[in-house]
Amino acid sequence: MTRLALRLLRGGGRTAALRLVLMAGGVAVTVTALLGAWSLLNGLDHGNDRAVASTPTLRYDDDRPGFLVRGAGDEEGTGVGLRPVARWEVALPDGATARPEWVPPGCPHFPAPGEACLSPALRDVLARTPGLAAALGASGPTETVGQPGLRGPDALVLYVGRAPAQLAHADRGTVATAWRGDRGGTVPPVAPGTAALEWLVLVGVPAVLFLGVCARLSSTTRLRRTRALRLVGLTSRQSAFVAAFDGRVAGCAGALVGLGAHASVQAAVGRAGLLGVTWFPSDGRVPWGLGVLVVVVATLGVGRVCRVGMLRAADSPTQRVTHRPARRWRLVPLAVAVPGTIALLAARTRDPSLGGAAYGYTAAVAGCLVGLMLALRPLVERTGAVLGDRTRHVAVRLAARRLQADASATVRVLAATVVLVLVAAVGTSVLAEVRATAQDYSPLAEVSVDLGHLDAAQRDAVVALPATRVVTVALDVVGADGRWEPPAAGAPRQIVYASCADLRRVEPTLTGRCVDGHLYRAVPQGWTSGTHAGTQVVLPGPRAGTGTRTTVPSDALVTREYGLVLGDGLVMTGPPPAGNVPDGAQVVFWEPRTDADLVALQTAIARVAPAAEARLGDAVGLLAAYAAQRGLVEGGAVLGFGLGALAFLVAAVDRSAERRRSLALLRAVGTGPRTLRAAQVLELAVPAALVLVPTAVVGALLGNLYRALGGASTGWSAAPLATGLALAALALAACAVVGVFVAQRRTGVRDLVGD
């Protein structure tokens, strides 16, 4: 039977070969894309494991520490641009052995004081950004951190060797093993589950549709062949085997090509990064077991899809396939899902605290997607029937009757575009929501520099940077033993120097009349003020013990609870006087929204104060998350759109190929090329307009529901509808182009007798 199937495959001619190539290509693209996602997720996973394993284990109750450490992992703190730096200052305590029990992972040896061990990516960054090395403490001799100590090839890791005295109050490490705690905080912060789900929707669904389209190519010819084989004596099972054979060959070949393509590019892609994630070749390599599984699933899966349409012909070869109109119940799910979505949106708008909304949203998306898919056929059929009965134009009638008689083929052509328009409309809202969340925090996406270790001139220079927004001076005291000492009774805990404009940007609800150049009392709402009007306070000067005595005014700036002014504080509306920047001051910059903003800021700081370490706030992480999410959605959408567009084109061309006999006949009886072209375009454009516009509207509903559930943005947004309609218009234009293209297909009188 295999020989017969092979013989038939070989004798299938150009059309069969094209079908095979398309199917194999579709499988190859799908396998490569999905394995790319697998590499990405696996890279994240392995990278997380290594990052966790690289974190020094700390115990605070050990009298004889193996090493001293101060710093932070890459979840917080130091960074270059939006790329965090895992920076650890490490020291061996006095009297420690030359062979410590713990060596920073990936480093050849424990860094001596003044020595640094840094990752290759950080070495590149420092080479490109002069001045940052000193700020990070890596200006001395350096060694390189190897793969065991790195999350990925682009990880920025730095171990700085210090003298024990420099880390006298640092955390003490005793055990060299890693802890395996919370594995959140991936960098970039995309949850693997979310990434997998998004790629499944964005790439997986169009890929399955594409394969479905490819598998149904030349179905008329193959049906005839299956019937013929059955009639010459093959059993139903044997006929089904032959019908599935080319699918299996295509699936197997496509999977092998996909595996090969993935293997050949994954190392390079991993190094360069995909959607902001980098990985080592060993992390992204597909294990043998998974490779075999992919080949088997692709082979059997595509074969099964190819077999499905042939089973009836294999079972009953003499039974004529008659057209049956689609059942009306197929409209019911959409008729339920759309009002349900509207009701949920209305309820959520009325009551933002509505419970169970996430489940409702999932149900709405599933209902609308399934409803749209089920409704396609009856909608297309009905449109064809109505249009065909009422028109007098030959082109319109031809198009309408084709829709009516072969709605399934139209559905195959349009299904991918429907998914794409829906996903694009919802995706716009997802991105808008993430962006709104990021923008909520962007005023707080602060970078702070501690001026404590800088000399007076450098302090002035940092404060004079154009990006400086706030200078804060904490009046809380940390004693020599590291214990916190409260300020004197009645004294403010903090002095804040900021202009009224900057204060309002950070705190839009600020009340009270803020006038630049005045001193105000900041009282967080609902807190009891300890600093009373009339109290004498000393505004700190450049050195301890110096300052200006002043009286707390009665005006109060009432603020919400916010980190800029913690508890009682005094707000000096204006910059600190030049040459008078307090020793314990901290400079806060904000609104760096992109990686470039941040790098520019850090470079500027490094230029005026090379030793100043810029620390990144939490909101910077949110911006990084937004960038990663956007990359993920956009990357997946591009791949999915490509597959969807390919499915659309292939289905349209195949349908015209299947109709070449009919086209040849129409030409023979005198149908002009313009009429045929118009019929072809209308056949695609009419159902596309009929289906894609409602799809865009449903997508807008779902998108706005997502926004309503997310809570970061309010009100109805036209953006999802605009995106959906723009894509629908694009799809309509594609219909017109494809329609004209396939109508140009050359047919001759031989097509009438060719079959």
Place this chain on the structure above:
Amino acid sequence: MKPLFVAAAPRKMSDSLSKVRSVTLAARAVGLRYGPTVALATATLTVAPGEVVALVGPSGSGKTTLLYCLSGLVRAGSGTVRIDGTDLADLSADDLVRLRRERFGYVFQGSELVPELSVAENVALPLELLRRPRREVRERTAALLDRLGVADLARRLPDQVSGGQAQRVAVARALVHAPAVVFADEPTGALDSANGATVLDALLGLARDQGSSVVLVTHDAGVAAAADRRVEVSDGVCDDTAPVTPAAAPPVTATAAS
């Protein structure tokens, strides 16, 4: 654009089909190659107005190719095909389309109906292409379907009727616009003898009523016998200026006889 071929002027429709404006079709030394294969070596043939000519000959002799060349479906590689003195080679593709639409009708072996259109719509298609008034289209279609005994199938799709019924529908479509010439390629080749006879009667009866010429390709001696004249095509050669074989004479080749 100047009308190359004047379509039949709108006529008052009645139960009887109106007469066509007759044409003379003349092929002189027509030849055609498909690559190295000679499909038609040289064919000379004249079809007089209202004449029924049967092209007979063994398989592969070039009958169908000659039919396609005569009907403008394929351009001849050599020689000339003239319709009322106009050489088809001088016509543009658009002109050929108009010629086929206005003056020719076709019946193919496998009926070849447009699968998405109903039986009535298939028959009406040539009239729709000619933009005839809706009422005329409806009446003429109904009249032809009725005459061919398939009126009750009007709303069915082609795959819902039998082979004989489909071929009768194809005959109706070929004649509905009263073409000057009907080309029929093995019109009864796929039918049993009873159905074949019905279809042939319908085709020739209608054509003669309208005054249409008919050029038909056939293997069937009975079908050939129904023609006014029989022309043999052998090894791509045909010449009707040679002595004419009487139509009632026995088949000239074993293949035709079979």
